[in-house]
Amino acid sequence: MKSDEKLIFESNLPNSAVQIWKKQGKKVIGTICCHVPEEIIHAAGLLPYRIRATGCTENSQGESWMTSFSCSFASSCLEFLLNGTYDFLDGVITSNGCMHAQRLYDNWRLNDMRSYRQSLTVPRKVSDSAISYYREELVQLKAALEKFSCVAITDEKLENSVKIYNETRRLIRKLYDLRRSESPVITGTQSQKLILAAMSMPKEQYNELLSNYLEEAKGREPLATYSARLMLIGSALDDPEFIKIIEDKGGLVVTDVQCFGSRYLWEPVEIDGDLMTSLATSYLKRPTCHRMVDQHQALFDFIIDMVKNHNVDGIIFEKMHNCDLWGGENLFLEERFKKANIPVLSLQRDEIMTNTMQVGVRVEAFIEMLQGVGI
Template identity: 30%
Template sequence: MTRRGRPRHGDAQAMSEQDKQQQAHTLAGAPKMGWLCSYTPLEILLAAGFQPVRITGHTGAVQKADGLMHPNMCQFVRACLDAAVDGAYSTFEGAVFVNSCDAMRRLADAWRKYTDAKFVHMIDLPKGAGDADAAYLRNEFDKLRRALESAFGIDVTDPVIKQAVKLYNTSRSLYHEMNALRTDAPPRVSGREAWNMAGLFNNTPPAVWNQALKALLEQKRADAPPSVLARPRVILAGSPAHNPEFAGFVEDCGLDVVFEDMCTGSRFFDVSVGNAADPLLDLARGYLEKPPCARMMSMDKRAEAMIDRARAMGARGVVHHALKFCDTVLYDAPELKRRLEAAGLRTLFLEGDGTLGSMGQLKTRIQAFAEVLGGDL
């Protein structure tokens, strides 16, 4: 972020000393900008001087939001609005949405109407990953940059965006190092620990998070391998799960969670952003080329990526959890399950509302699935 009057574009432009100081990226006390979808370009938000913080709602019963939007929207969307109208995000400067589903579009409408957010922006995400799609998304990312500049009187320069890309690429590299420790048998990093690190990422400045993960990696590499009996290894998949106990809950049922193919797990970290002349085009290509979610309607790529990841992590099964009324994931589930099981991956499909009470009702099914997988060891 720079003051008005500085040139915004050009790879040859050197970063000023002011830019370098601003983009130390510790962002202690920086204004917060909310985000929800893993296709949100956090690099642009960071380059604009904000601390990106994920909006996660809550895991309790929805109270006020059911009177403000249709109750057949998924629990996650309603819980986010519920928390917002209760003031949970009143200190945020605004929120950035992606048209990931109809419920998310309605949430953006409700956010504009029922909150005092200074800035609400919607990114139109294409479904493909070709050159035309990347060019379209690059234009959407530029619209976000210009909207931030207009709303807050700032300039978001290419060099500063590149510095943010570099920082987040470090975050992604460290996350992959952590996942490499989960290939051990038993895993050196538990599913609960990995889930907690992903949750910490949502509300921590990236430079601070990087240091925290480096410390965890140093500790795990120095520790003796866990001396426990082998347990069935699974990956988690499905709808966003913002319950902080989700992965630990599954592990407490007798499974080792070795990967999370979810928006609240690996999806942000599976982005690979290059360093060419146009950072916005690099971002667009990186976000579109990551393993797709159900919203992208790319079953072949989605199933192939999940099967490859399960094999790489030594997983024997998949726990696929869908939120009630999460249409994209529910539409995707039957064919995805067929393909996973055809590849030799036993699959448990669960449906719930994401609350702690809902998870408790699923405990018996997960324990039974663990027994079935255990018999295959």
């Protein structure tokens, strides 16, 4: 089996890597937000596993516990808890990322008796005081994980974990470089599957497989012709099938600003100095998460850099119904994109896709517009 085929297989939920990990008597900790520093979990000898709802086909149980105003991503994740999909987890850590993630965690606590549960309070600004506050949150997380795992998280162990994760970051950046090429050898659909695998298996194993894939990719033939180079922005998107709908219409998703994409392990963590401060700084400043209230300009600048560096022809906004964070952010950004003469298509979606045909038609029309057809 080729390296990418192995990684795509491990992107499934659950996967063989987790099953092997559990058979060895080791524990798995689910995380609900990108702001949970996985390096600390890893240093405790635990496996961080990003909670998602990929492949969920119905969420009647989840919806019965969530309000009608909750997004379907949160209720679908809860569905997987209730139907036993996440029985392999030994605990869960979340943050105050958005209202729906917090409600997911609250209902998780009510329905799950596993021994370890924790919620981090992450500041919504980037400042010296915010970093100092978040550092103390991470110190408490470290102490709680040491107690749960019966493992002392020494400076040496933490530094080793940071180095392993920095290697993952370096390799993911190389993956995005492949997509940036004028003649890409990987689709956006395939790329997201490779990143989902990063969230679902031990990083040491993942780094080896992704490194092998990147080497193998050098000899691959470029993709067949495509009609437009596109960028994805918006709500939590953990389903490669949504990207496939776009790419089946002739578009190629060459980059993104997504929690399940570029925002995951993008910039390296500084190893010099106090590691807890470095982690707090890195996770607060990671490519300008839209939950941050003082980073609108930085978010816009990051997107513009992505557009230029990846030769993007147009942006697709995908907003989950009832998404509180993107409810206003997309309007703010759309207006600025128009002033910058960047074409934008806004789509509404749910975790369980029921409007596949409508999405396909709108994407097709958008690509034709980008080509100068039908204007």
